[in-house]
Amino acid sequence: xxxxxxxxxxxxxxxxxxxxxxxxxxxxxxxxxxxxxxxxxxxxxxxxxxxxxxxxxxxxxxxxxxxxxxxxxxxxxxxxxxxxxxxxxxxxxxxxxxxxxxxxxxxxxxxxxxxxxxxxxxxxxxxxxxxxxxxxxxxxxxxxxxxxxxxxxxxxxxxxxxxxxxxxxxxxxxxxxxxxxxxxxxxxxxxxxxxxxxxxxxxxx
Amino acid sequence: xxxxxxxxxxxxxxxxxxxxxxxxxxxxxxxxxxxxxxxxxxxxxxxxxxxxxxxxxxxxxxxxxxxxxxxxxxxxxxxxxxxxxxxxxxxxxxxxxxxxxxxxxxxxxxxxxxxxxxxxxxxxxxxxxxxxxxxxxxxxxxxxxxxxxxxxxxxxxxxxxxxxxxxxxxxxxxxxxxxxxxxxxxxxxxxxxxxxxxxxxxxxx
Numbered sequence: 001x002x003x004x005x006x007x008x009x010x011x012x013x014x015x016x017x018x019x020x021x022x023x024x025x026x027x028x029x030x031x032x033x034x035x036x037x038x039x040x041x042x043x044x045x046x047x048x049x050x051x052x053x054x055x056x057x058x059x060x061x062x063x064x065x066x067x068x069x070x071x072x073x074x075x076x077x078x079x080x081x082x083x084x085x086x087x088x089x090x091x092x093x094x095x096x097x098x099x100x101x102x103x104x105x106x107x108x109x110x111x112x113x114x115x116x117x118x119x120x121x122x123x124x125x126x127x128x129x130x131x132x133x134x135x136x137x138x139x140x141x142x143x144x145x146x147x148x149x150x151x152x153x154x155x156x157x158x159x160x161x162x163x164x165x166x167x168x169x170x171x172x173x174x175x176x177x178x179x180x181x182x183x184x185x186x187x188x189x190x191x192x193x194x195x196x197x198x199x200x201x202x203x204x205x
Numbered sequence: 206x207x208x209x210x211x212x213x214x215x216x217x218x219x220x221x222x223x224x225x226x227x228x229x230x231x232x233x234x235x236x237x238x239x240x241x242x243x244x245x246x247x248x249x250x251x252x253x254x255x256x257x258x259x260x261x262x263x264x265x266x267x268x269x270x271x272x273x274x275x276x277x278x279x280x281x282x283x284x285x286x287x288x289x290x291x292x293x294x295x296x297x298x299x300x301x302x303x304x305x306x307x308x309x310x311x312x313x314x315x316x317x318x319x320x321x322x323x324x325x326x327x328x329x330x331x332x333x334x335x336x337x338x339x340x341x342x343x344x345x346x347x348x349x350x351x352x353x354x355x356x357x358x359x360x361x362x363x364x365x366x367x368x369x370x371x372x373x374x375x376x377x378x379x380x381x382x383x384x385x386x387x388x389x390x391x392x393x394x395x396x397x398x399x400x401x402x403x404x405x406x407x408x409x410x
Contacts, residue, residue: 043333124338126329128248133329136389139382166394166402169386170379177344177378178371184341189371197371 005077005137007069008128018063026064028054030078033071034118041117042072069127073134076122080138083111088145097153102199105175109191112179123180139176143168171202210282210342212274213333223268231269233259235283238276239323246322247277274332278339281327285343288316293350302358307404310380314396317384328385344381348373376407 018025032053036045047068051058065071090104112119126135146168153159159167175198182194223230237258241250252273256263270276295309317324331340351373358364364372380403387399 124331124341125333126331128330136329160405162406163394163398163402166383166386166399167406170383170406173382174375174379177382178375181371181374189368193368194371197368200365201367201372201375 005073005129005131005134007067007073008130009067009069011066015062015066021064025056025060026074028056029061029064029071030075034075037075037118037121038115042121072121073127073129075118076127076134076138079111079115079118080141083108084141084145086111087142091145091149097149097156097158098199100149101171101202102195105195105198108175109179109182109195112183113191116183120180120183123176139169139172142172146171174198174202210278210334210336210339212272212278213335214272214274216271220267220271226269230261230265231279233261234266234269234276235280239280242280242323242326243320247326277326278332278334280323281332281339281343284316284320284323285346288313289346289350291316292347296350296354302354302361302363303404305354306376306407307400310400310403313380314384314400317388318396321388325385325388328381344374344377347377351376379403379407 029050033045033050036049036053045068047058047061050068050071051061061071065074086107087104090107091100093100093103095103122135122138126133128134129137131137143165147164150159150164150167150171154161154164178194178198182189182191234255238250238255241254241258250273252263252266255273255276256266266276270279291312292309295312296305298305298308300308327340327343331338333339334342336342348370352369355364355369355372355376359366359369383399383403387394387396
């Protein structure tokens, strides 16, 4: 739980960490919060509700987390790592850039569907942390993972020569934005339409 | 000053508007805040500093604004309208889609350079308002303005046929994201490189 990334907005009173930390305890709070965010979203969530769902005391919550925002940052870090693992697996499959990116896009849209409310909150209200805005940090990690694939595709002539960092930032930013737009306009667009649009507009060389 | 868009996070005590509102007063607070944001950014800014720069009392501030965040929302609305006017002027110039979009991109990059710190705060920490996240609201307005141009270009064969709303959202989101990335990496990219990248990757049909 002593992740190096934490919100800059800290409580005025310093948190007193537990004398004998039990890793199972923050795990239970994180899982309870993830389930509640899925059901009712983040904004209306109370720490009392998280503690109740976890079957633990509010006082115990504050031994492990500074605030609800602190817990949310830890959740975003954890879910970002899970998503990165799944995306890197897709990037590493055989095939052309277009085929591998199409598989990664599938993974990404699965992820945003599974985590709809948490994803939209993360995207819309980035939290200021000691490593900068949380959403910018996450986009930079995804762009880093994607960059070798882009360089390879440029070498193989599957993508036009261009700055690989800017290209990676563009692919990630567009995918994130359009995925969020889709979640907010599900009445208008099917998942297939979104996949088709992104595949057609982003991966053509 | 009675804009219909305001932050959802309101103070517990209701603001008591002035009996005889003076439009010059909020104007002075807004201009003072804009100048201070340009100099030192938004986050560290105190209402006391805004009042001092405006030559007015803190109590007067609270007659016209609920909070610092409320003033920031009003500033974003005002600056978004100014930017929209400049962008629509660029869209309305003669020429191909590519030429008109290149002029609009110039206008946009001028704007983000002029308003660097305010732009980055707006982009990174969207504020929840009665019309949803402020940044989403602004992107939707820009996409609406851009949509007729995209439809025209698709009719004239200057852009491949595709969903015009998704295409407009993509162009705006990429431009906003890459403009912010540029401001954060000025040591690595010149304005010319950014313009070249965006022109090359976005406007090719």
